[in-house]
Amino acid sequence: MNKADHVINAVILSIGVGVLLAPGMNQSPYSAIILVGVPIVIGALFPDIDTEFGTHRETFHNIVTLAVFIAFPIYFENLFFVWIGILTHYVLDLLGTKGGLALFYPVTKHVSVPVGVNVDSSLARLVTLAVTAFELGVVWLLVEYGYGSLLRAPGVWNLFTSTF
Numbered sequence: 001m002n003k004a005d006h007v008i009n010a011v012i013l014s015i016g017v018g019v020l021l022a023p024g025m026n027q028s029p030y031s032a033i034i035l036v037g038v039p040i041v042i043g044a045l046f047p048d049i050d051t052e053f054g055t056h057r058e059t060f061h062n063i064v065t066l067a068v069f070i071a072f073p074i075y076f077e078n079l080f081f082v083w084i085g086i087l088t089h090y091v092l093d094l095l096g097t098k099g100g101l102a103l104f105y106p107v108t109k110h111v112s113v114p115v116g117v118n119v120d121s122s123l124a125r126l127v128t129l130a131v132t133a134f135e136l137g138v139v140w141l142l143v144e145y146g147y148g149s150l151l152r153a154p155g156v157w158n159l160f161t162s163t164f
């Protein structure tokens with residue numbers, strides 16, 4: 001996806017996640033949106049740094065980058081939600097490009113899905129909004145069924161390390 005779609009996805013996701021997590025975090029919805037939104041937007045913009053440094057959709061579009069951003073909050077007690085931005089960037093690039101991304105870099109073989117649309121497609125914005133809605137649905141389900149803590153870095157780290 002292009003930068004505008006990543007920003008639109010991150011901002012809507014931030015508002016939704018903030019509102020959904022606010023009660024559990026004892027925050028007003030407004031402060032919760034800032035608390036989760038700043039890290040999510042930072043995470044959503046980070047991977048495309050590899051357009052300038054490294055190889056695009058390889059160097060910073062992979063499992064290792066995601067792991068670093070899940071581990072960072074645990075070591076530095078900061079940016080607990082930044083990994084959500086990284087992950088949603090990958091999802092949008094999987095569905096919003098034809099070429100996919102090198103999820104298992106330095107193995108440079110790109111992972112892609114057959115239903116992806118091209119970045120320049122007129123459907124790209126629609127795909128972005130559909131992905132965002134789907135992601136918010138997942139977040140809503142997690143919160144509704146008491147798994148909201150998985151969205152914060154230590155929770156997802158345990159899940160991630162038991163998967164990989």
Ligand SMILES: [Zn+2]
Nearest residue numbers: 001047048093
């Ligand atoms: Zn990207």
